[in-house]
Amino acid sequence: MFNSFAAVDNLSIEIDDGEFLVLVGPSGCGKSTALRCLAGLEEISSGRVYIGDRDVTYLDPKDRDIAMVFQHYALYPPVSYTHL
Helix, strand or coil: CECCECCCCCCCCCCCCCCCCCCCCCCCCCHHHHHHHHHCCCCCCCCCCEECCEECCCCCHHHCCCCCCCCCHHHCCCCCHHHC
16 A cells, blocks of 8 residues: 555466566556565565565565566666665
């Protein structure tokens, strides 16, 4: 929840091995937030995150065994050249 706004509400996705996922939608519809929740970069306020049969809701991003690439670094604000 951002203030009282649900950025992602009731999302359920199943992706088989070898499949790719593409999220398309207008700015502000929750695409990046959903991916950040899956990757563990965003705290979720309710529900569970599963990768396969494994509940990763409270695992650190490094322990989830997934990767994502950002088009713009603005989606990962804590990382900048000065922090390297």
